Amino acid sequence: MGMKGLWTPSWIARHVLALAAVTVSLGLGWWQFSRASGGNSLSWGYTFEWPVFAGFFAFLWWREVQLARHPEKASEPDEEPERLPGGPVTVGRPVRVAVSAPPAEDDADLAAYNDYLTWLADHPEARPVDYPGYQKN
Secondary structure: OOOHHHHOHHHHHHHHHHHHHHHHHHHHHHHHHHHHHOOOOOHHHHHHHHHHHHHHHHHHHHHHHHHHHOHHHHOOOOOOOOOOOOOOOOOOOOOOOOOOOOOOOOOHHHHHHHHHHHHHHHOOOOOHHHOOOOOOO
16 A cells, blocks of 8 residues: 555544544643642653653554555564474464363252252242242241
8 A cells, every 4th residue: 555545534534533642642741741840749640651642642653554555564474384294283372172160069058059949940930938948947
């Protein structure tokens, strides 16, 4: 993409957004400087933080422009190792394997509670006191 491709409506919006982000960040830095010089000691940290944000926004914009102008540099695939039959299998990202929960130990209270929940699900109109195993405490 040449320079003409950087003047499409979407790129103009990106340029405006980047300029606004840098301008607002620098303005907030100046505002914090005026507060800090007025006696607010907490504002000294923000005085230096906002210009860093402005620099970060400018870097992001510059990097996006470079990637748009030179897409061949960004899309060069990494050399993949040759895969031989019987060789190790590698993956580019971690694979998640489902693991079942360990079997629960025999717990009479847990089994009774699960029976109660199953009964409630089967009888949605019932009240807890209607459960056949209901025990008044």
